[in-house]
Amino acid sequence: xxxxxxxxxGITTSTKEKKETPEGLWHKCPNCKTVFTENxxxxxxxxxxxxxxHERIGSKEYFEILFDEGKFKELDADLVSGDPLxxxxxxxxxDRLKSTIKNTGLKDAVRTAHGKIDGQDxxxxxxxxxxxxxxxxxVVGEKIARAIDHAIKKKAxxxxxxxxxxxxxxxxxxxxMQMAKVSGKLGQLAEHQLPYIxxxxxxxxxxxxxxxxxxxxxxxxxxxxxxxxxxxxxxKETIGRELPEGFQxxxxxxxxxxxxxxxxxHHLKKELSHSIRLFRS
Amino acid sequence: MATYLEFEAPIQELEEQILKAxxxxxxxxxxxxxxxxxxxxxxxxxxTDIFSNLTPWQRVQLSRHPDRPYTLAYIDALTGGTFxxxxxxxxxxxxxxxxxxxxxxxxxxxxxxxxxxxINTKMRQYRNFGMANPEGYRKALRLMKLAEKFNKxxxxxxxxxxxxxxxxxxxxxxxxAIARNIYEMxxxxxxxxxxxxxxxxxxxxxxxxxxxxxxxxxxxxxxxxSPESCSxxxxxxxxxKETAASALKLTSKDMKKNxxxxxxxPEPVGGAHRNPQENFExxxxxxxxxxxxxxxxxxxKRIDDRIEKFxxxxxxx
Ligand SMILES: [Zn+2]
Numbered sequence: 294x295x296x297x298x299x300x301x302x303g304i305t306t307s308t309k310e311k312k313e314t315p316e317g318l319w320h321k322c323p324n325c326k327t328v329f330t331e332n333x334x335x336x337x338x339x340x341x342x343x344x345x346x347h348e349r350i351g352s353k354e355y356f357e358i359l360f361d362e363g364k365f366k367e368l369d370a371d372l373v374s375g376d377p378l379x380x381x382x383x384x385x386x387x388d389r390l391k392s393t394i395k396n397t398g399l400k401d402a403v404r405t406a407h408g409k410i411d412g413q414d415x416x417x418x419x420x421x422x423x424x425x426x427x428x429x430x431x432v433v434g435e436k437i438a439r440a441i442d443h444a445i446k447k448k449a450x451x452x453x454x455x456x457x458x459x460x461x462x463x464x465x466x467x468x469x470m471q472m473a474k475v476s477g478k479l480g481q482l483a484e485h486q487l488p489y490i491x492x493x494x495x496x497x498x499x500x501x502x503x504x505x506x507x508x509x510x511x512x513x514x515x516x517x518x519x520x521x522x523x524x525x526x527x528x529k530e531t532i533g534r535e536l537p538e539g540f541q542x543x544x545x546x547x548x549x550x551x552x553x554x555x556x557x558x559h560h561l562k563k564e565l566s567h568s569i570r571l572f573r574s
Numbered sequence: 575m576a577t578y579l580e581f582e583a584p585i586q587e588l589e590e591q592i593l594k595a596x597x598x599x600x601x602x603x604x605x606x607x608x609x610x611x612x613x614x615x616x617x618x619x620x621x622t623d624i625f626s627n628l629t630p631w632q633r634v635q636l637s638r639h640p641d642r643p644y645t646l647a648y649i650d651a652l653t654g655g656t657f658x659x660x661x662x663x664x665x666x667x668x669x670x671x672x673x674x675x676x677x678x679x680x681x682x683x684x685x686x687x688x689x690x691x692x693i694n695t696k697m698r699q700y701r702n703f704g705m706a707n708p709e710g711y712r713k714a715l716r717l718m719k720l721a722e723k724f725n726k727x728x729x730x731x732x733x734x735x736x737x738x739x740x741x742x743x744x745x746x747x748x749x750x751a752i753a754r755n756i757y758e759m760x761x762x763x764x765x766x767x768x769x770x771x772x773x774x775x776x777x778x779x780x781x782x783x784x785x786x787x788x789x790x791x792x793x794x795x796x797x798x799x800s801p802e803s804c805s806x807x808x809x810x811x812x813x814x815k816e817t818a819a820s821a822l823k824l825t826s827k828d829m830k831k832n833x834x835x836x837x838x839x840p841e842p843v844g845g846a847h848r849n850p851q852e853n854f855e856x857x858x859x860x861x862x863x864x865x866x867x868x869x870x871x872x873x874x875k876r877i878d879d880r881i882e883k884f885x886x887x888x889x890x891x
Contacts (some may be wrong), residue, residue, distance in 0.1 A: 372890050372891070373890065373891050374889075374890060374891070375889035375890055375891050376889075377832065377889035378821065378822070378823050378832075380821055381821065382808035382809055382821065383808065383809060430888075431887075431888030431889050431890050432888075432890045434887075434888055435888050435890050438885060460776070460798040460799065461798075462798060462799055462804055462807065462808060462822075464798075464889075465797050465798050465799075465821075465822040465823055465824065466796065466797050466798060466822075466823065466824065466829055466832060466834040467832070467834065467887060467888050467889060468798045469776060469777075469780060469797065469798040470780075470834055470884055470887040470888070471887070471888060472753075472756060472777065472780060473756055473760070473780060473783075473784050473884040473887075474884045474885050474887060474888070476753065476756045476757045476760055476784075477760040477880070477881035477884050477885065478881070478885070479757065480757060480760050480761050480881070481881065499777075500776070500777055500798070502749030502750075502753070503737075503748070503749045503752040503753050503756075503777040503780075503781075504752075504753045504756055504777075505753070506749070506753075507747070507749050507750040507753040507754070508753050508754070508757055521744050521749065522737065522739070522743070522744060522748040522749035522752070522777070523739030523743070523744065523748070527739045528739055528740065528741055528744060531738075531739050531740050531741075532740060532741050536741070537741075540741070540744070541744060549745050549746070549747065550747075551747050551750055
């Protein structure tokens with residue numbers, strides 16, 4: 294539920310810049326300020342070569358990185374949100390949806406796909422933060438639920454890549470119940486002894502953390518990702534003092550026992566594929 | 575002394591007039607019978623009028639009414655004093671914001687679990703305002719598993735402004751604790767009834783809110799966020815809480831209409847706190863009837879139905 298703050302901080306700029314910037318331009322690392330050519334940066338999987346800062350990426354990039362030869366079959370690609378509550382804040386929800394679809398080229402905050410990873414079947418549901426802060430609405434819940442059904446049918450391993458500010462407030466109660474829906478579906482996946490890998494990336498907060506992101510047979514994360522239930526601002530207000538260094542980072546969660554391992558993007562495919570092999574051999 | 579909300583002012587006025595009239599009747603020879611009768615009729619009429627036209631924000635206020643009964647009061651009334659509280663998550667500590675234990679309802683042992691708010695300033699702090707930490711959710715799960723082991727039904731009573739957003743809560747995995755409960759509750763082999771008796775705020779409520787019957791008392795709210803927080807995030811100001819309360823469709827009537835809860839339990843005119851006994855009776859009747867119905871289904875089918883119900887929630891094109 295902290296998505297709009299994040300948007301304001303300009304974290305969504307990377308994909309947009311890429312689209313609007315002609316080849317051969319420069320990328321400046323927001324962390325260490327080192328400058329790379331856009332091509333160098335892309336070839337390095339959007340990771341800074343100097344300080345290892347992992348830039349936020351979306352479903353398009355993750356599918357390319359993970360699936361063999363970048364090939365996959367997308368599932369339920371056309372599902373879009375309704376407006377069940379006729380919701381309007383400073384903007385009508387339907388207008389917000391329309392402009393987000395236009396600006397991002399996405400249909401909602403998750404894309405689901407079936408492909409192979411080192412020859413093994415894998416269904417991935419990958420969230421896109423650019424779409425209303427990766428917020429969890431009916432479409433996200435429904436697409437993940439259907440992807441789980443698909444994994445069961447195809448006896449494939451299943452993975453969710455979480456990247457979300459939490460609930461989609463414009464769907465209120467419907468949004469909340471998606472947490473229950475996906476959790477129920479994960480139970481059915483478990484009955485078929487198919488592995489579920491939860492991959493947490495920056496940021497994973499709110500209702501996503503309080504449901505499927507924390508329910509993996511293994512939970513893994515990218516380095517230095519923000520992961521938490523309450524957003525850092527809320528926690529800070531609650532305790533009335535500064536938060537300790539590194540609070541709610543991947544490393545913090547690993548130390549407190551909530552992650553199985555942290556993996557750099559360069560090793561993601563290799564490690565993930567190995568995990569799946571260990572579950573299934 | 576009763577507490578009155580702003581929109582209850584006309585009720586307060588009439589009740590004070592009635593009291594005064596009764597005092598006069600007691601201390602003087604003047605017959606006040608007709609006056610009292612007239613005022614009492616007026617009071618019933620006025621209360622009915624006000625309460626049949628409540629705005630969503632007024633319902634939210636009612637759900638937080640300081641005189642409203644909290645979880646333990648329900649359990650005491652439902653079990654006739656047979657409730658035995660059980661403590662601790664067997665891991666970190668005993669969370670005072672989440673209570674639970676077995677009690678006899680209509681002669682049958684039932685596991686009761688719920689968030690507990692405090693009845694005065696000191697107790698509110700002791701109960702952490704009904705905001706549970708991870709150990710509260712883990713205690714709840716331990717007790718649910720205990721009920722499952724002995725094949726006893728579970729009733730949860732939901733009344734929370736949210737799961738506690740503290741530093742230690744994050745360290746101990748608030749997200750994981752709630753997620754685990756949601757996941758496990760989906761698969762419990764015994765009947766589960768969840769009743770929102772006050773505030774049903776987001777994941778903190780859902781953490782004990784997955785059941786075969788999820789129901790709301792008439793004057794409660796249940797949503798993904800409180801109207802105040804929604805106002806501050808979407809309108810970037812605290813001033814839009816009334817607008818947010820309407821927009822979120824968080825009342826029992828709207829939640830039922832949108833098929834996000836199964837039933838609404840009516841409250842006595844004026845709210846649960848105006849006639850707690852009648853209110854507890856309504857709740858008791860509902861639970862007994864629902865349990866009898868749920869017991870007819872076999873556990874496997876009950877779990878499938880439960881998952882299916884939540885899977886049908888949502889709107890897409
Ligand atoms: Zn750098």
